[in-house]
Amino acid sequence: MQKSLDEKYMHMCLELAEQGRGKVSPNPMVGCVILDINGNIVSKGYHKKYGENHAERDALLKLRNNEAEKGTLYVNLEPCSHYGKTPPCVDLIIERKIKRVVIASRDPNPKVNGLSKLKESGIEVTEGVLEEEARFLNRIFFKNITQKLPYVVLKTATTMDGKIATKTGDSKWITSEESRKEVYRMREEFDCILTSSNTVIADNPTMKVNEGQIKCILDKDNRTSKDAKIYQQGQIYIANKDNTSLKNNQLDLRNVLEELYHRGVCSVFVECGGRLAGAFLRENLVDEIYQFIAPKIVNDNSAKSCFDGDSLEKIADCKRFRIYDTQLFGEDIMIKTILKNTP
Ligand code: AOF
Ligand code: ZN
Secondary structure, rough: OOHHHHHHHHHHHHHHHHOOOOOOOOOOOEEEEEOOOOOOOOOEEEEEOOOOOOOOHHHOOOOOOOOOOOOOEEEEEEOOOOOOOOOOHHHHHHHHHOOOOEEEOOOOOOOOOHHHHHHHHHOOOOOOOHHHHHHHOOHHHHHHHHHOEEEEEEEEEEEEOOOOEEOOOOOOOOOOHHHEEEHHHHHOOOEEEEEEEHHHHHHHHOOOOOOOOEEEEEEOOOOOOOOOOOHHEEEEEEEEOOOEEEEEEEEEEHHHHHHHHHHOOEEEEOOOOHHHHHHHHHOOOOOOOEEEEEOOOOOOOOOOEEEOOOOOOOHOOOOOOEEEEEEEEEOOEEEEEOOOOOO
């Protein structure tokens, strides 16, 4: 009974947290629900914008002083104990005499150790409620903090036989206009759009970005022309052999991502051909793949594949993904997948 109630209120926290999407990065999305001593909801809150109040503070400050006394506070992330842009949430929780705190997951930020402070002051703590859902919601934040790397989503647009062009390189257009429009929309969700010199030279894409977004072009030997459409708009970062370390005589992709993270990039959307996509995958640098599949078949082994970076003998050695979303766009299907943690 208590477990299902805890899950119910934690689910509410996750929905509240979601309202901060797109506005709180690089912070996580966090929601908070407060029950009084009788188990009635007396306040809700969420982290609305980077630099502004955390979810717990947002919810607690809506209350009169004693309303939450001996009550329960639900929040999807361990309350913070550090002075950042705002004072520690744990101090306010203690001050308002909350009896029990329920969290989904601990905060991987090394500055945060809220749980021990809560426990020391006699507050009962329950952790791990809807933890998987909470980690999924803030998967970008968790990767950023634990690996100091941006979250990487790779996009492919292929035929049913996984081809991105015929043997002559013809690729316009494999997917429908609706799919291509969805790709424009998807780009807006990322801090950085990354592509390769090969794609710039072959397709001359514009890849329009908004203010604050970065276009990263991998161009080891500076082969792209500055007249290419991609350079005509937006903030550009060119990774080449002068500013990036090399691995097997290619740009070290991890090094590129480290440099982007260093520049404040939390998420990267990769759009490129099979060689670079294959290399990202081989180097274990991909977190998710958004795959658009058009109901067409090239039926030619020499046509270009969307992934061309490894040589495997056993199916058991394949990279494995979990599908978490599918949608139709025009005639095509779009499949969102996330890498499975290999055991
Ligand atoms: C919470 N509740 O709602 C959020 C937390 O720079 P600041 O002060 O905003 O602190 C950011 C860090 O605080 C962030 O990296 C993460 O560890 C935590 N975020 N914590 O108790 C919240 N958004
Ligand atoms: Zn906080």
